[in-house]
Amino acid sequence: MTWSFTDSPAAFRAAAAEHLVADAARNTAVLTLMDTAGRLGWWEEADGRVTGVLVVSPPGAPSLGAMTEEAARALALPGGLPGGLPGGLPGGEEPTEVRGETAAVEAYAEATGRPWAPTTRMRLFRLGELTPPDPAPEGRARVAAGADVPLVAAWTREFVAAIGEEPAEDYTGFVTERVSEGRLWLWEGPDGRPVSMAAVSRTIEGQARVHLVYTPPAERGRGYAAGATEAVSRAALDGGTAQVLLFTDLANPTSNALYQRLGYRAVTDHLTVTFTG
Template identity: 90%
Template sequence: APAGRGRVATEADVPLVAAWTTEFAEAIGDEPAEDYTGFVTERISEGRLWLWEGPDGRPVSMAAVSRTIEGQARVHLVYTPPAERGRGYAAGVTEAVSRAALDGGVAQVLLFTDLSNPTSNALYQRLGYRPVTDHLGVTFTG
């Protein structure tokens, strides 16, 4: 595990996590929403959003898990701000949120990743995730 520790995000983390969610959307090429406050508050209030705190106790990475449906939950919103990357924080928070889901009774924890990102793909495989299938998103225009 990297230096620091994982913890469940709290209401006090909402402004930071909402800002990071905007950054995450931009980083993956999505058009960010105007305000993610409600989106992250729901995940935080249900204990489904985790933060990794660096050695100084400051949040440095986040990851969330979906609600469980048919025994499955999906890890999403894995994000580390650029200045904090390269220290293993995403690995720490992804492992923490995945472990929490499994410990909570989830039978299968899923994770979708971008095949063109070898860094995240290697990380997830080191954590025990295995490729199952590929998906392609297609947008049709008028």
């Protein structure tokens, strides 16, 4: 039983394809990041089956896909995350944080012997039967257009700050990609102004993930986020996506309740931990 690592997405797919496809929902973060990650890894059992995967993206922050606790603990041993030190990364660095399913993240963090603290607890949801919001919010949904990019880029910066992360200076390229591919939807209020947004990732192995659900503070409390989320979720289903997913912050009971009213059902809990020493 061993971990193997590569910087080649093609080599990673060839080795781990069966495991990635078998549980695409639980591997959503790995599937989304694997083509741009600096490092990818897979855990192979004695019989040759792959039962764990990970990506390192951004640098210093491994994302663990579906894996056993045994595989997670093995990452902290020599021969685990490459880098010359137990739990290390290329160049001898040690991870600054790790995220993934709660049991695997805790198993890895404890096995490193380093001090760590939980920073974010998330829940992964999968859409069952899509249920429109009731009562329906005023206004209508539409696909974002090129003229919306400056507004959506500004909202994205606000969204990143609101979830407690350090925003980049400019999100123009980030949102342009989503707008040009028709993956970002806006909700217009009764006066025709955009008042909320939601986006969906590209579909990979039948799964796609809703993200960037954001309503400016002055527009909240009117159901606009529910309208935008329902619209982008329906668009993904209509486009042939088999599994529509999203993450929620467990510290936000409002969003958790909203998504469940729309038909999303819990899959598994996720945890991000930061190493404090």
